[in-house]
Amino acid sequence: MTETEGFDVEPLRRLRYFHGQLLGARDFRNEQAYFREKLKLRMRCLLGYGVVCGLFAEPLPPDDDCPPETGAAAVRITPGLAVDCDGNEVVVGGSCAVDLRKALPEADRDKKTVWVGVEYCERPVEPTRTVYDDGCGDGDDCQFGYTEESYAIRVTGCEPPVDERCDTCCSRCRHKVLWLAKITDVDFGKPLRKEQIYLNIRRPFGRHVPTVITGINWIHGHTYTIDEAKALLGTQNEDGGLRVRFSGDVRADTLQPGVVEIQVIEGGSGRSAATWYMGGQFAEPAAGAEFAREFRYRQTTRETLQDGDRVLVSVRAAFVLDRCCRPVDGTNVGGRVPTIGAEPAGAPGCAVPPSGIGPWTSGTGAGGDVFESWFFVKER
Incomplete structure (x- = not known):
C-alpha cells in the first residue's frame, strides 16, 4: 500500500451507554453492525479468505434422491465452509443439487463452458407482529424478527475475473462470488461426467494464493x-x-x-x-x-x-x-x-x-x- 492509498474501511463507531439514554431499533442494529464489521475485518486481514473445507462440485448421479427438475447437466455441491473476500462466513450445511441450465442467465445458455460458485447472502425470516407503531412514520404492523445468514449458488458462462490484489486486507474485493468449479463441454441434455469438472479454480483459504x-x-x-x-x-x-x-x-x-x-x-x-x-x-x-x-x-x-x-x-x-x-x-x-x-x-x-x-x-x-x-x- 502506497502513501497515497487509504485503508478501505468505514470508521468504526460503537454505542456509548449512559444513564437515562433512550435506545431504539436503529441503535441495536448499529451495535450488531459494529461487532460484525470487527469480526469480518479481523477475518480477512489476519486469516484471509477462500474455501476452508468441503464445497466440492460433483456430477449428480441419475438416481440421486433429490434430483433437480430436469435431471440432466446437474452438479451437487457438497457441504462445507468458506469465507468471502469481505470476511463473511459462507456455510453450506447440506448438499445442494444445481441444474446448470436453469441456474444460468438466459443469455449464457448457448455456452459450452460454465463456472459454478457460491455467494454469501442474507434473508429475513420469522414474521413477527409489532407491539408499538413507529411514531415517526408509516410502519408495518408485521416485521421479520430475524436475519438468516445463507448462501446462493451462482452459475455463469463468462470466465470470472481473478483477484489480482497483492494485499487483500487494505482494499475490499469487488467480486463476492467464491468460484468452485469450471465445467467444460456441457450438453444440457446429458448428465455430466467427472472429467468435465475442474476444481483447481477454487481459491484455498488464506491471505494470498501462492504461486506454485x-x-x-x-x-x-x-x-x-x-x-x-x-x-x-x-x-x-x-x-x-x-x-x-x-x-x-x-x-x-x-x-x-x-x-x-x-x-x-x-x-x-x-x-x-x-x-x-x-x-x-x-x-x-x-x-x-x-x-x-x-x-x-x-x-x-x-x-x-x-x-x-x-x-x-x-x-x-x-x-x-x-x-x-x-x-x-x-x-x-x-x-x-x-x-x-x-x-x-x-x-x-x-x-x-x-x-x-x-x-x-x-x-x-x-x-x-x-x-x-x-x-x-x-x-x-
Missing part, C-alpha cells in the same frame, strides 16, 4: 536413454532444455544464474557416487521480459552422460519471486508435479493432494524452499 510449479517437461524418477537425456537437456539442440511452468507470473529478473542447478551423480558397474555439476543457462524467457509463466534451462557445456548416471535437478524456488514479490512455493511434494502435455499418471495411495484438488502442484503452503527432481540414464 504446475508442470515440468520430464518425468520424475523416469529412466531415459543417453540420447533422450541429451535431447531433454538441450545438449546439442538450442530448442531443447528443461522446462518448468508456474501457476502465475514470476519476475523474469529473479531467474538468475544459480537458481537452477543440474547435478550428475555417477553410476555404472564400478565405483559410483562421484558427482559433478552440469553447466547451463536460461534460454527463456527472452531478455527484456518483465514476467514469465515458464522458463527453459539448457545445458551449455560438453560433459557427457554415462550409463547408470542420475541427473538431479534443483530449482531454488525461494529466489524466484512472483508478481507480488513473494517466493514461489516450490517443494516437490511426493515428486508428483505433472509432466507438461501428459495425462496425469494415476498413483496408488495419495491420488490427489491433501486439499483434495488435483492435479498435484508443488508447495506446502509455507512458500519458498527448493524444488527437487531427478531422472536416471541408461545406455539403451
Whole structure:
C-alpha cells in the first residue's frame, strides 16, 4: 500500500451507554453492525479468505434422491465452509443439487463452458407482529424478527475475473462470488461426467494464493536413454532444455544464474557416487521480459552422460519471486508435479493432494524452499 492509498474501511463507531439514554431499533442494529464489521475485518486481514473445507462440485448421479427438475447437466455441491473476500462466513450445511441450465442467465445458455460458485447472502425470516407503531412514520404492523445468514449458488458462462490484489486486507474485493468449479463441454441434455469438472479454480483459504510449479517437461524418477537425456537437456539442440511452468507470473529478473542447478551423480558397474555439476543457462524467457509463466534451462557445456548416471535437478524456488514479490512455493511434494502435455499418471495411495484438488502442484503452503527432481540414464 502506497502513501497515497487509504485503508478501505468505514470508521468504526460503537454505542456509548449512559444513564437515562433512550435506545431504539436503529441503535441495536448499529451495535450488531459494529461487532460484525470487527469480526469480518479481523477475518480477512489476519486469516484471509477462500474455501476452508468441503464445497466440492460433483456430477449428480441419475438416481440421486433429490434430483433437480430436469435431471440432466446437474452438479451437487457438497457441504462445507468458506469465507468471502469481505470476511463473511459462507456455510453450506447440506448438499445442494444445481441444474446448470436453469441456474444460468438466459443469455449464457448457448455456452459450452460454465463456472459454478457460491455467494454469501442474507434473508429475513420469522414474521413477527409489532407491539408499538413507529411514531415517526408509516410502519408495518408485521416485521421479520430475524436475519438468516445463507448462501446462493451462482452459475455463469463468462470466465470470472481473478483477484489480482497483492494485499487483500487494505482494499475490499469487488467480486463476492467464491468460484468452485469450471465445467467444460456441457450438453444440457446429458448428465455430466467427472472429467468435465475442474476444481483447481477454487481459491484455498488464506491471505494470498501462492504461486506454485504446475508442470515440468520430464518425468520424475523416469529412466531415459543417453540420447533422450541429451535431447531433454538441450545438449546439442538450442530448442531443447528443461522446462518448468508456474501457476502465475514470476519476475523474469529473479531467474538468475544459480537458481537452477543440474547435478550428475555417477553410476555404472564400478565405483559410483562421484558427482559433478552440469553447466547451463536460461534460454527463456527472452531478455527484456518483465514476467514469465515458464522458463527453459539448457545445458551449455560438453560433459557427457554415462550409463547408470542420475541427473538431479534443483530449482531454488525461494529466489524466484512472483508478481507480488513473494517466493514461489516450490517443494516437490511426493515428486508428483505433472509432466507438461501428459495425462496425469494415476498413483496408488495419495491420488490427489491433501486439499483434495488435483492435479498435484508443488508447495506446502509455507512458500519458498527448493524444488527437487531427478531422472536416471541408461545406455539403451
